[in-house]
Amino acid sequence: QLQLQESGPGLVKPSETLSLTCTVSGDSISSSSYYWGWIRQPPGKGLEWIGSVYFSGSTYYNPSLRSRVTVSVDTSKNQFSLKLRSVTAADTAVYYCTRHIYVKMVWGQGNLVTVSS
């Protein structure tokens, strides 16, 4: 059974880089034809797609975040990661990792990241 687990710091200082990792179990990132992506949800607000990486390595990003985001894959660890640079308080959110084909998504449980000094 597929399981996705986010991990990373719960607190990041303004202007620094937010880094999260998603550990995948029950499937191999490199052998299946899926997208592996990140979605966030600010407190009390809706869902926002951040970006995804296809199993082949191609990446896709939300245009509003493209200049600050990198999504990458580590096939040796069966993990994928998110880096969001130059964060501000507006980046405070629950961050979810997902496996998806088009928009049929399986979700991790989420990781709250607060941006504050």
Place this chain on the structure above:
Amino acid sequence: QSALTQPASVSGSPGQSITISCTGTSSDVGGYNYVSWYRQHPGKAPKLMIYDVSNRPSGVSNRFSGSKSGNTASLTISGLQAEDEADYYCSSYTSGSTLVLFGGGTKLTVL
């Protein structure tokens, strides 16, 4: 690209049916049969209720159904139950490098 448009709130009494709409454009909802609906209870991760416009994942009640007409997709919940009270989000595949759009979410209140 703008988010998909959903009503902010809908309500219904137990046993009734409600429909939530999700309006996009010909570049997303209208152009592909890749629309999903998610239910989210407070403090929980979203749960897939409908995918590819009208397909239900295994384990999802047949009280949930999806459809699409033109640039608007719809989620219908029949026989409303208290457990259906939650936020509902639509999502669509979109052309170009953007890939994924979400609606702003609809809060369903079971009266």
